[in-house]
Amino acid sequence: MSDNDTAWIDLVAPRHLRGLDVYQPGKPVEELEREYGVTGALKVASNENPLGPAPRALAAAHAALASSHLYPDASGFALRTALGARLGVDPAQIILGGGSNELLYQLVTAFCDPDDEVVSHEYAFLSYRLAAQTAARPFVAARATADRRCDVDALIAAFTPRTKLVLLGTPNNPTGSVVTKAEMERIAAALPARALLVIDEAYGEYAAAWPEIDHARGADWLHAPRVMVLRTFSKIYGLAGLRVGYGVGHPALIELAGRVGRTFNVSAVAQAAALAALDDTDHVAKSAALARSAIERLTREVSGPGITVYPSLANFALIETGRPGKPIYEALLRRGVIVRPMAAWGLPTCIRVSVAAAEQMDRVIAALRAVLGPT
Ligand SMILES: Cc1ncc(COP(=O)(O)O)c(C=O)c1O
Known part of the structure; x- marks a missing residue:
């Protein structure tokens, strides 16, 4: 881009998008x-x-292609029902997204007033910062530990009455580190009055391969009213190219998040593949x-x-x-x-x-x- 283009973009772009790294x-x-x-x-x-991809998912995706002339089920009924049965939650507690990345952006828009803060730590997944910044919400990055883990004391110290969304990946990307069970309990207990905790478990199924290492499990938080758990079919199920993820939380939070979702955001092929992938143990x-x-x-x-x-x-x-x-x-x-x-x-x-x-x-x-x- 020429200097002229840059100057022009600065003229037309809203303030919060100027200089934003994609x-x-x-x-x-x-x-x-x-x-x-x-x-x-x-x-x-x-x-x-x-x-x-999970082989069963691939077969289901092929079969679903034949109905590509039809819009997908916007409610994702079959997939949400299967997930609900597997997780022991009501399907009304589940929201689907075009990858969990889309849900991260959606949660910021659905839950944060313009001056509400999105909080994570300095080595957290980059999308947390971007989701806040693209929505013009302040992003607060707490200091991490010397070994680049989430520093729970620093995170809690970063909470203010304006804290609205606390986004935590466990395992975290890019560090691979986890938040322990006790640490997650401390964080949840310290949440300011209006805040919600989002446990991003994009790699949660991998963590299960290390059962001897203490780590928080989203499964323990599926019924906590101020916690949402995000998961994805992109990682262990091998469906990154199809874009499907989900969030689990209180039905009222799910309903609110749904208000800012785009209709038909998860394709029929992705829904069919994800449904079949669940059985590909x-x-x-x-x-x-x-x-x-x-x-x-x-x-x-x-x-x-x-x-x-x-x-x-x-x-x-x-x-x-x-x-x-x-x-x-x-x-x-x-x-x-x-x-x-x-x-x-x-x-x-x-x-x-x-x-x-x-x-x-x-x-x-x-x-x-x-x-x-x-x-
Ligand atoms: C920690 C974390 N959360 C969420 C995502 C989003 O994954 P997707 O949008 O493919 O579901 C990723 C992808 O790399 C990730 O590393």
């Missing part, structure tokens, strides 16, 4: 291959499921086991002096490289491996690496070791 997704494989002239590139940058179990073994390998084979692989209960790990992450990211690109540089997340010396299938993980680890030096 979310930078991981580099697509095709783009890397085009730009760097490499083939067979491997992307471990978007926390996707390397095992692909085999795929879920395999995906969780693969993630745990890949994280353990990363920790064992990449950690070393100056290099920390942070403990993660998800399908990715944050790596502190002890030096600028951008050249490391580029060196890995030249080897055909796409990771995620973390400068935009306030972690300029870190990269984030998603898990890959076992053979591909060999390649990822070899590239990391070569670029990061002997460990």
Whole structure:
């Protein structure tokens, strides 16, 4: 963009959108291959499921395509009923979204007055900040701990009477860290009078692969009146491209959130695939086991002096490289491996690496070791 264009945008854009950084997704494989002239590139940058979509979901999606001339069920009845039965909640407690990302934006619009604050911590998922900023709501990032976990004391200290939405990922993206059960209880107990707590469990099914590690579970909060739990079919179910997620909360909150939703936001194919994916327990179990073994390998084979692989209960790990992450990211690109540089997340010396299938993980680890030096 020329300087003229920038000046013009500043003239027409509302104040809260001027200078706002848009979310930078991981580099697509095709783009890397085009730009760097490499083939067979491997992307471990978007926390996707390397095992692909749940097979049952794929079959259901194919079948649903035949009815593509019809609008989807706007109420998502079949999927919400199945989710309700599985979770032990009334379907009126469930809202569907075009990915849980869409629901995050929707919750900010539905629940926050213009001066209400959205609170999280400095290394939380970037969409929390963006959802607040695009709606012109103040975003407050509490300090994190030295090991980049949510600092519960700092988070609670950041609460004010204007705090309206507290957004917490557990496991958190990009750190992979979790909030413990006791920590979540402290946070919920400290919520200011008007505030709601959103537990973002996009990676919750992965955390189940680490049963020995204490972590808060959204399942324990499904009936708490001021808590909403967000989940997605993008991660362990492998349906990121279809865009479907859901939120569980008090029916009154669900109704309010629904007021700002777009009709037909979840396609019929996505609904059918998600419904079938729920029964694909085999795929879920395999995906969780693969993630745990890949994280353990990363920790064992990449950690070393100056290099920390942070403990993660998800399908990715944050790596502190002890030096600028951008050249490391580029060196890995030249080897055909796409990771995620973390400068935009306030972690300029870190990269984030998603898990890959076992053979591909060999390649990822070899590239990391070569670029990061002997460990
Ligand atoms: C913590 C967290 N929450 C929510 C999402 C949104 O996922 P989706 O919109 O695909 O459901 C992501 C995606 O990366 C995430 O990492």
